[in-house]
Amino acid sequence: MSATGSHPRPQATSPPLLCLHGPLRTLAGGAEHRVGGASVLELVRALEDAHPQLRGWILDERGRIRRHINIYVDGERAEERTPVRAGQRVEVLPAITGG
């Protein structure tokens, strides 16, 4: 983290950075993961391949993001088909609707 408290932006040539919160961090063995993929869905699938215990936690059996999970790409609300580029930051967060 920088002196201003903000997260450093990933390099534009780096694979997207997937950031996890809550129990997902424990399941994946860490908060931040660089994974390859051209869409949100591909990123999550790649994360599941690397950490099989995450299967069923972010995506349901239909391959859809669970109703009360929000995914943001560089701060913008995203869905399964949202494109993701190198260097972008992807946050997986529990939504307030699920509380």
Next chain:
Amino acid sequence: MSELLVGTKKGLFVLEGDAGGEFAIVTRAFEGLPVEYAMRDPRSGRLLAALSSPFYGPKIFHSEDPAGEWEQASGVALPEGGEQALEKIWVIACGEADGLLYAGGDPGVLFESRDGGASWELNAALWEQPSRAHWQPGGGGLCLHSIVTWPGDPQRLAVAISAAGMWLTDDGGQSWRRGNDGIVPRYLPEEALADENAGRCVHHVERAPRRPERLFMQFHGGVYRSDDAGQSWVAVGDGLPSDFGFPLAVDPADPDSAFVIPLVADMDRVTPDGRVRVYETRDAGASWSARGDGLPAEHAYLTVLRQALACCGEGPGLELYFGATSGELFASPDAGASWSTAALRLPPIYSVVALAG
């Protein structure tokens, strides 16, 4: 000392105590998460809990110690790439073979485990029922909530789905047939009754272990008895202040017994007249008597959900327990003759399972 496993909106509560005496909360697990159902397999001592995380979906966890580490069970999911997702696990029950367990869930699905709950597999025959596309959900979803085994025979099983009715198997779940003859859904027009796919909203079913061809059913408007293993049913709700309610229990020692907790109606799902009473039959439903000594007798409008009435032991020493969505938990040491409060301020209670010490 008895153990109570209480599933609530905000976690699993484990209580220990004596019915008729004091109960203490010994463990709270899965803080903040809805725990739909929890049970302990008496054969292994293993605990199993069904959670419905609003964020991460329904899961089953198991542990040898409720205060210790819980491990996620595998296989609790619908087939990948389909059009449906598992919504909730409603019940977990022991099967009649070593290591065999069943779990029922929404959308009207049955899972089986043969390793004591560590891994699960979807029952394909029920999942692939040709009529499934026509099944109608109840207010709580398309829930498979009751699983009643046939003592000593792992091939025979009855399950109840709200609102797809009763399903019976005699071959260990390889094939299923309906068991709804005689059930009259009063919420349907008469012309619709002939349609076997029209909603049969069964709320809870229990089998009399000493006479396994006998079952009792709490229906969405009606209490029924079957004497042919669930194939056909007769109404036995006359004499109750209301035949609407959710849970039902039986005394394992008495095949003529059943206990229900009447609620006013489907439009008003609270205890009638502001009084909390459990009703008992000891003559197979020919008559019912109120058992409310020690339960709130005025200004009490409680809702008791379908998995929230439990028993352990049998005969005169039958222990009964039930929990309300108000968070109150009640206990009886004497088959309902007298009651006391076991816990007063839990989160909304979804389920209660009792184990004799």
